Amino acid sequence: MEASSATGPREPSMAVHLSQEKPGVWQNLRALLDVPSVVLTIAIATALYYFIDWSQIRVLDFGIVLKYWRPLTIAAGTTLLITLGAFAVGLLLGVGLAILLELRIGPLRYVINAYIEIWRNTPLIVQLFWIHFGLPVVTGISTTALESGSLALTLQSSAYLADIARAGIQAVPRGQWDAASALALPARTKWFEVILPQALKIMIPPLGNLAVSFLNGSALLGVLSVGELMTVSAKISDYTSRPVEIMTVTALLYLAMNLLTTYLTGRLERFTGRRP
Amino acid sequence: MISFDVSEVIRSLPELWIGLEFTLILVFTSLGLGTLIGLLACLGRLLGNGLLPWFCAAYTTIFRGIPEVVLMFWIYYCGPLLGGVRPSSLIAALVAMSLYVGALLSEVFRGGILAVPKGQVEAARSLGVPEFWVWTSVILPQAFRVVIPALIGVAALTVKVSGIASTIGVTDLVYQANIIAGQSYRYFELFTAVGIFYFFILFPMSMLAKVYERKLAMRSR
Amino acid sequence: MMIHNQNGEAIISCENVSKRYGAFVALRNVSLDVARGEVVCIVGPSGGGKSTFLRTINGLESIDGGTICFDGITIPGPPRNVRLIRREVGMVFQAFNLFPHMTIRKNLILAPVRARGISYAEANEKAERLLRRVGIGDQIDKYPDQLSGGQQQRVAIARALAMEPKVMLFDEPTSALDPEMVKEVLEVVRELAASGMTMIIVTHEIGFAREISSRMVFMMDGSVVVDERPEEFFSGAPEPRLKSFLSKVL
Numbered sequence: 227m228e229a230s231s232a233t234g235p236r237e238p239s240m241a242v243h244l245s246q247e248k249p250g251v252w253q254n255l256r257a258l259l260d261v262p263s264v265v266l267t268i269a270i271a272t273a274l275y276y277f278i279d280w281s282q283i284r285v286l287d288f289g290i291v292l293k294y295w296r297p298l299t300i301a302a303g304t305t306l307l308i309t310l311g312a313f314a315v316g317l318l319l320g321v322g323l324a325i326l327l328e329l330r331i332g333p334l335r336y337v338i339n340a341y342i343e344i345w346r347n348t349p350l351i352v353q354l355f356w357i358h359f360g361l362p363v364v365t366g367i368s369t370t371a372l373e374s375g376s377l378a379l380t381l382q383s384s385a386y387l388a389d390i391a392r393a394g395i396q397a398v399p400r401g402q403w404d405a406a407s408a409l410a411l412p413a414r415t416k417w418f419e420v421i422l423p424q425a426l427k428i429m430i431p432p433l434g435n436l437a438v439s440f441l442n443g444s445a446l447l448g449v450l451s452v453g454e455l456m457t458v459s460a461k462i463s464d465y466t467s468r469p470v471e472i473m474t475v476t477a478l479l480y481l482a483m484n485l486l487t488t489y490l491t492g493r494l495e496r497f498t499g500r501r502p
Numbered sequence: 503m504i505s506f507d508v509s510e511v512i513r514s515l516p517e518l519w520i521g522l523e524f525t526l527i528l529v530f531t532s533l534g535l536g537t538l539i540g541l542l543a544c545l546g547r548l549l550g551n552g553l554l555p556w557f558c559a560a561y562t563t564i565f566r567g568i569p570e571v572v573l574m575f576w577i578y579y580c581g582p583l584l585g586g587v588r589p590s591s592l593i594a595a596l597v598a599m600s601l602y603v604g605a606l607l608s609e610v611f612r613g614g615i616l617a618v619p620k621g622q623v624e625a626a627r628s629l630g631v632p633e634f635w636v637w638t639s640v641i642l643p644q645a646f647r648v649v650i651p652a653l654i655g656v657a658a659l660t661v662k663v664s665g666i667a668s669t670i671g672v673t674d675l676v677y678q679a680n681i682i683a684g685q686s687y688r689y690f691e692l693f694t695a696v697g698i699f700y701f702f703i704l705f706p707m708s709m710l711a712k713v714y715e716r717k718l719a720m721r722s723r
Numbered sequence: 724m725m726i727h728n729q730n731g732e733a734i735i736s737c738e739n740v741s742k743r744y745g746a747f748v749a750l751r752n753v754s755l756d757v758a759r760g761e762v763v764c765i766v767g768p769s770g771g772g773k774s775t776f777l778r779t780i781n782g783l784e785s786i787d788g789g790t791i792c793f794d795g796i797t798i799p800g801p802p803r804n805v806r807l808i809r810r811e812v813g814m815v816f817q818a819f820n821l822f823p824h825m826t827i828r829k830n831l832i833l834a835p836v837r838a839r840g841i842s843y844a845e846a847n848e849k850a851e852r853l854l855r856r857v858g859i860g861d862q863i864d865k866y867p868d869q870l871s872g873g874q875q876q877r878v879a880i881a882r883a884l885a886m887e888p889k890v891m892l893f894d895e896p897t898s899a900l901d902p903e904m905v906k907e908v909l910e911v912v913r914e915l916a917a918s919g920m921t922m923i924i925v926t927h928e929i930g931f932a933r934e935i936s937s938r939m940v941f942m943m944d945g946s947v948v949v950d951e952r953p954e955e956f957f958s959g960a961p962e963p964r965l966k967s968f969l970s971k972v973l
Binding site: 407409411 | 886
């Protein structure tokens with residue numbers, strides 16, 4: 227799971243402007259820009275005809291997918307569970323770390339920041355191998371693939387989430403802190419009833435992105451044969467020697483899960499944004 | 503009990519170096535191709551008519567919604583379908599990464615362009631500035647500035663994703679580390695070393711992106 | 724050059740309060756005493772330290788020198804002192820600072836229940852009473868963003884009053900309001916002053932200040948320049964800086 231900060235804007239400030247009034251030379255050129263659409267269609271048609279080896283396509287047996295739909299679906303469920311678990315624990319840890327950071331306890335800040343930076347700036351796959359193969363050598367405790375995978379995902383997610391939580395907490399207007407302090411609210415109330423609810427609302431968009439990253443990252447656990455979707459797909463592909471069909475369906479399943487996550491995040495945003 | 507033996511790492515430097523070379527090839531090639539693809543996809547989506555924007559949007563959604571691992575596997579296995587030849591691991595990885603990075607970048611570019619304040623574009627147009635210059639003098643320069651932190655982020659992501667290529671057999675840094683560790687059982691030292699190495703590349707990038715973000719935030723005040 | 728005026732026993736006593744932000748001196752040797760029932764209005768040019776000083780009284784800003792004494796509790800002192808002071812001192816902010824994710828009712832109930840341990844029922848009843856007093860009884864179950872600026876500020880005043888403070892601090896309560904809403908808020912402040920509440924008000928509404936204050940304070944460059952009763956403040960032998968300020972705003 228590698229989190230990308232590249233998010234599409236929610237309220238495009240230029241929106242449809244781009245396909246409107248374009249005077250002069252550019253307008254003529256724009257007429258030509260219709261050509262790419264045509265070109266594209268031709269290109270796709272040509273590719274479909276010439277480059278694709280239809281003989282192989284004909285041999286594709288997507289029925290194999292139906293035969294294995296149960297293990298695949300269960301594996302997809304496992305993926306969701308693992309992702310959700312890592313996300314939930316990561317969220318708790320991350321918010322906790324962010325709160326600790328905000329409390330400004332000198333040396334602890336450095337430790338927490340170091341933790342966050344280390345886990346955000348190393349590839350997940352390296353973390354996986356390090357935890358699963360490297361740690362046992364040193365600590366003598368060996369972890370199952372599932373434990374290692376979950377641990378790696380959770381630790382990395384907690385680091386990313388701490389970063390997002392930190393930004394979210396700081397985005398809460400200073401005036402809220404002032405008001406809460408001036409009303410002599412105890413720290414517990416200040417945090418749980420005033421600051422965090424507002425911070426969490428702010429955090430929802432980046433959290434959505436992160437959730438997608440986690441889903442994608444969980445696929446990486448397949449290299450350790452953890453038992454989620456990727457593992458199962460690889461095994462079935464191997465077993466049936468029909469990697470194309472299985473992999474295509476796997477890709478579609480991930481795509482579906484990701485689209486679902488994005489959709490739910492959008493709903494959540496709208497739900498918390500509206501006020502009765 | 504805990505014997506941290508750095509010497510093994512040092513002894514393996516030649517092999518690790520080979521891995522690094524492959525990693526660099528993966529990163530730079532996919533960034534380069536990805537930029538190209540991303541630009542085309544972004545412009546196609548924003549400026550096109552008819553089928554084109556839909557196609558570009560679909561491309562972006564699909565390739566961001568599939569895990570990198572799955573993508574690499576898929577291209578590796580589906581290669582024979584297009585062209586009749588099974589691609590080498592490296593080619594498959596390169597294609598997969600380029601397409602993935604391209605999808606990411608097209609979103610980044612799109613975000614940058616759309617973030618340019620509408621008022622400025624309207625002002626330029628109402629002043630009679632030809633459309634071409636509206637783009638090159640007003641929109642693109644500002645879009646570019648806004649986009650720098652995200653670009654650095656994508657570059658960092660590419661470095662992280664390059665490690666996944668090892669799963670389909672590309673002999674990159676992670677792959678080599680695995681091989682060496684497998685032989686000597688020095689998993690801890692090797693992966694710590696590799697981890698530290700990646701960290702020293704990714705951490706500065708992350709800091710750089712943060713510095714730029716702060717600069718941008720100050721500018722817009 | 725400061726003049727302490729005391730009309731009775733001081734409930735707030737500030738002695739040589741100073742505060743720095745790095746090299747910038749925000750407050751220099753500010754001394755001010757406020758007696759029970761007094762309404763002190765602080766005026767002056769922007770950046771003169773008025774708000775900063777107000778915020779040191781309830782500990783929102785720390786001080787680098789001097790002492791602040793509220794009803795026997797002193798700053799600097801043990802951390803609980805600030806907490807104790809905040810329970811007895813209410814503050815109204817320029818930006819209202821209502822909690823956007825809570826209803827008006829919840830905004831008012833939160834502090835009494837959590838900070839004073841009052842029961843929900845009692846706090847609820849008090850909230851309804853206070854909101855009626857400031858004229859917004861029927862909006863109690865709405866959310867802040869459904870109210871106008873003037874309404875929100877009145878809610879903010881009610882929220883501070885819900886803690887039954889001994890002193891109320893106002894930090895430019897009308898500066899963020901559209902002109903047509905300033906009056907309704909000033910009306911509430913006027914009523915509050917008339918009811919005998921001890922108040923310190925930082926404001927730009929000089930005319931209003933003149934009308935309700937028992938003492939006027941002019942602060943500039945972090946110091947108290949003039950501290951007089953309103954009559955002397957506006958017509959007595961004026962300090963040059965005060966004269967210059969008044970000529971610009973009146």
